[in-house]
Amino acid sequence: MKTIQLNSRPVGIPKLSDFKFVSEEQEKIADGEMLLKASYISVDPYLRGRMMEGKSYIEPFELNKAISSGMIAEVMESKLNGFSKGDFVSGMLAWKEVQVSNGEGLLKVDAQKAALSSYLGVLGMTGLTAYFGLLEIGKPKAGETVVVSGAAGAVGGIVGQIAKLKGCRVVGIAGSDEKVNQLVSEFGFDAAINYNTSENMTQAIAEACPNGVDVYFDNVGGEISDGVMMNVNRFARIIVCGAISMYNATSVPMGPRVQPILIKNSVLMQGFIVSNYMEKFGEAIPQLAKWLQEGKLTSTETIVKGFENTPQAFIDLFEGKNKGKMIVKI
Amino acid sequence: MKTIQLNSRPVGIPKLSDFKFVSEEQEKIADGEMLLKASYISVDPYLRGRMMEGKSYIEPFELNKAISSGMIAEVMESKLNGFSKGDFVSGMLAWKEVQVSNGEGLLKVDAQKAALSSYLGVLGMTGLTAYFGLLEIGKPKAGETVVVSGAAGAVGGIVGQIAKLKGCRVVGIAGSDEKVNQLVSEFGFDAAINYNTSENMTQAIAEACPNGVDVYFDNVGGEISDGVMMNVNRFARIIVCGAISMYNATSVPMGPRVQPILIKNSVLMQGFIVSNYMEKFGEAIPQLAKWLQEGKLTSTETIVKGFENTPQAFIDLFEGKNKGKMIVKI
Structure with a gap:
């Protein structure tokens, strides 16, 4: 073997x-x-x-x-x-x-x-990562705007759908027109942005989020996130779940320092791994299974x-x- | 007039x-x-x-x-x-x-x-900023290590003293030997670092914090904070209070991206302004006044x-x- x-x-x-x-x-x-x-x-x-x-x-x-x-x-x-x-x-x-x-x-x-x-x-680490990151850190309220990067990825697609279930405006960021179309037509996102064809992420986010960004579920980091950061509202919550754009970096990735934005808007950034919430897995899995059975999660x-x-x-x-x-x- | x-x-x-x-x-x-x-x-x-x-x-x-x-x-x-x-x-x-x-x-x-x-x-915005940033965001526990930048500044000196009152190991960062000596001798800090004479902040922090950094109260941002970030423990809390090192910048300040560290160690970064806690000023001012009268705050x-x-x-x-x-x- x-x-x-x-x-x-x-x-x-x-x-x-x-x-x-x-x-x-x-x-x-x-x-x-x-x-x-x-x-x-x-x-x-x-x-x-x-x-x-x-x-x-x-x-x-x-x-x-x-x-x-x-x-x-x-x-x-x-x-x-x-x-x-x-x-x-x-x-x-x-x-x-x-x-x-x-x-x-x-x-x-x-x-x-x-x-x-x-x-x-959905019923494993992927679903649990989406569930706890969004709900425990992001604490989205109905009517707020939630942006998800890596939105067509495993975690991102579930994050967006849960955010919709919570009554939010949901904007996804993904890397192809096909993915972007799927986010809107199959997953019910309100808008989606193809970062490969958007010349200016800051502006693209601003246009897709006329009321600013309240919650940002970040799976990618890098320049995509820089663009989102320029649009965060006061008391925004940034869930730092992944940074796939940096995982293959061969030197320390540099970018605009975030501290001035965090101060100016009283923003929270929180990194996490799903096992931090292990004690609560027992309450999350039945909820995810229920949404899946009811067809509320694709x-x-x-x-x-x-x-x-x-x-x-x-x-x-x-x-x-x-x-x-x-x-x-x- | x-x-x-x-x-x-x-x-x-x-x-x-x-x-x-x-x-x-x-x-x-x-x-x-x-x-x-x-x-x-x-x-x-x-x-x-x-x-x-x-x-x-x-x-x-x-x-x-x-x-x-x-x-x-x-x-x-x-x-x-x-x-x-x-x-x-x-x-x-x-x-x-x-x-x-x-x-x-x-x-x-x-x-x-x-x-x-x-x-x-102490009894005004300065004391309240130190009080709420440290206690509401930092939530220091006895025995934890708290690092304060701008430690000889208005807010930093109070932060360090409150952290000592909470039973923490407290390490200050300041810009002269005179300030560093004052932090230890007058304010009771456990250790202090002169950033102007430390060649390598990452190493200086590591030496002053043998158990790593649990809480970082950041008044300065920039390279000093980069050094602290390299030493944060799992579940560290970073209070982003000020960024004096960047306030006079004429272009967007660049630095190492923080997301990988936040993910790796499940770190929280939270920016704030003191007025976010206005509803609680009434409980904080008597506490600060009491510590001042008892000689516990200098x-x-x-x-x-x-x-x-x-x-x-x-x-x-x-x-x-x-x-x-x-x-x-x-």
Whole structure:
């Protein structure tokens, strides 16, 4: 069985040669363990950070060891209470076709209740990231204007839809006309901006947000965010969720200092990771599931087939080749 | 009687020629008004922002009109209920030796209870800014490390002392050895850094804060703050109170983008102005007065004498010539 390891730490945009496929002998399970077969692998921009050395909120990946991310796996064999052959589990797992687990950090998921892949998306870390970032930090009020960058990405699309459910005017920023059209026609955004064809982001945001920006859910950072910052209202809340525009930077990214804007308008900027809200996952998942069942949340996925295509799927994130959640189906 | 008007909008560091002295005839008071004689004028870095054109949280000063700031004045004559000759009042007033007021926004202050100038300092906007920024945004917990920039300035000295009262390790940043020594010996800071003699702020902060930085009260912005940002702990809170290092900038100040640090460590940055907390002034002022009376808060003032020296006192703020609160005594 095959595993995908980190071959070298990427410099700039990751390359296929930063990954390697290694064959390993299949391990045997002991009492209290189970054997898992990978079903779906979630590839996410934040993994880029773990490929670098240095202190972060989670340990960096080690060279010549398997990469890990959110995955759905099927139980092949179990000597672990509560897990039986044929069950599906969700959690952080290694990029291995088959692996042994003691069940730590894994949740059983119900393939009858929702599509398995949705446990990596709307009902998984993606949905929870959107939910807690927007509601706990952004605290949007009906009638306010919410701007989302990376709006056609996995988290962004859900953020915008939840903001609409809360009665806000929602403006998305994405990288193609196709994405921008989808945001308005399928996801119900009030307006959307193609940053690749907008010459002046500050002006484009001003036109799309005649009452200014109250909440900004930022997945990208960089010049797109500079344009949004020029339009924030007094007491605006900026949710700093991701900075995909900087993840491949090879020097410290520079930009306009934000402090004068924060002071002038009493603005809040808050970085977060979804696990900060772990205690509240139990209240959020049923709410997200309810919205999904009621058709109030539309989930978009880009499904790539084949374990061997996992590294390329990850690399494609940085060119925005995904619409919604990027998932590898094994 | 004389008034000080804005003669031209400063470019870079304000110059004396940006101000002008104009003689005006003394106004007569009508019913519901009183005549005030200036006693003390507070000069503050934030006034620099009001000298520029453009939208801010308060209106810009108009050219050829009197500048205004926090002042203490004495009632010379009154046809206004509640105010009598010999009373002292505090509030936003014009830079005029004598002026007419209807009392709006003015508070009577008691010259017996505390030195009049302290109503501009510890018991005024300065103390309230320190109090609310630190306690409402910073929420320091005993044992945490609090870093204050502009620590020998009006707000910074009070911030550090309140943080000590809350049981924190307090590290100040200031611009001379004399100031640094005063912070430790008079104000009880645990350590202080002279940014003018520190070659590497990131390293200087790391050495002064072996457990990292939990709360950063930022009065200055710029490279000093970049060094602090490199040392923030998970869940750090950054109070963005002032950015004196940027107030005289003639182009948009650039620096390392903060978003990656905010995400990595789930950091909060919050800009504010003291009037956001106006509803709570009534609880804060007695607390500040109590600490002052008990000797738990030491207030430092730099008193400049003479109405005619007001513009120069303001200009001197940007070279750090003040220790503590800069006040002009008429």
